[in-house]
Amino acid sequence: MILKKLDKDLxxxxxxxxxxxxxxxxxxxxxVYLNSEFSNSGMIEQYLGSDDEWDFKPAKTxxxxxxxxxxxxxxxxxxxxxxxxxxxQNSVINGFWKKFLVLEPFVSIIITFGGFFIIRYLxxxxxxxxxxxxxxxxxxFYVMLIVSLYELIFLNQTK
Numbered sequence: 423m424i425l426k427k428l429d430k431d432l433x434x435x436x437x438x439x440x441x442x443x444x445x446x447x448x449x450x451x452x453x454v455y456l457n458s459e460f461s462n463s464g465m466i467e468q469y470l471g472s473d474d475e476w477d478f479k480p481a482k483t484x485x486x487x488x489x490x491x492x493x494x495x496x497x498x499x500x501x502x503x504x505x506x507x508x509x510x511q512n513s514v515i516n517g518f519w520k521k522f523l524v525l526e527p528f529v530s531i532i533i534t535f536g537g538f539f540i541i542r543y544l545x546x547x548x549x550x551x552x553x554x555x556x557x558x559x560x561x562x563f564y565v566m567l568i569v570s571l572y573e574l575i576f577l578n579q580t581k
Contacts, residue, residue, distance in 0.1 A: 425511045425570060426577040433574050436508055440567050440574075443501060447563060454556075465549045469542045487539055494535045502527045502563070509566040512573050523562045530559035 425436070458464030471481035482490070506524040515523070533555035540548040 423511050424513050425508070425573040426513060428511075428574075437571065437574050440505070440508065440571055443505065444567055447501075447560070451560060460553075462549045462553065465552065466541060466546045469538055470546070482538070482542055487542060491535045491538060495531055498531045498535070498559075499528065502531070505563065505566050505570075508570050512569050513577075514569050514573055523566050527559045527562045530555040530562075534559060 425433070428436070454460065458468055467479060469482045469487075472479040502524075506527075509524060510520070512520075534552050537548050537552040537555070541552070
């Protein structure tokens with residue numbers, strides 16, 4: 423199957439699904455910004471807490487981390503499975519880059535969300551690895567989404 427050759431109803435299903443994911447994912451990115459300002463110190467404060475009397479934040483407990491990590495790893499895996507399935511049907515990007523864009527996010531999911539345990543209990547410098555892995559993960563998401571939407575909306579079916 424190739425995206426541009428799908429029937430109109432399936433194309434519309436994919437388009438609406440991808441747009442909905444775009445909104446949800448983008449709100450998640452905004453949420454991260456609101457909590458950490460995309461900074462190393464903001465991320466560390468999010469997990470180690472803050473003693474600031476005006477903006478006190480307790481350190482994350484093991485239960486908090488397990489719950490947060492479990493939810494995110496599970497949901498992100500499903501999201502990237504479905505987006506990857508749709509993206510694998512594109513005819514715009516092929517070969518190495520197609521495989522990279524589909525598979526890399528699964529590595530980044532583990533590094534990003536598993537890394538919160540490392541920040542909390544082992545070493546705060548791991549926050550840099552998390553920032554890199556999450557950036558790559560989000561980059562892959564947006565590339566797969568944009569390429570898929572481009573093909574679904576703008577490329578005509580060729581018989």
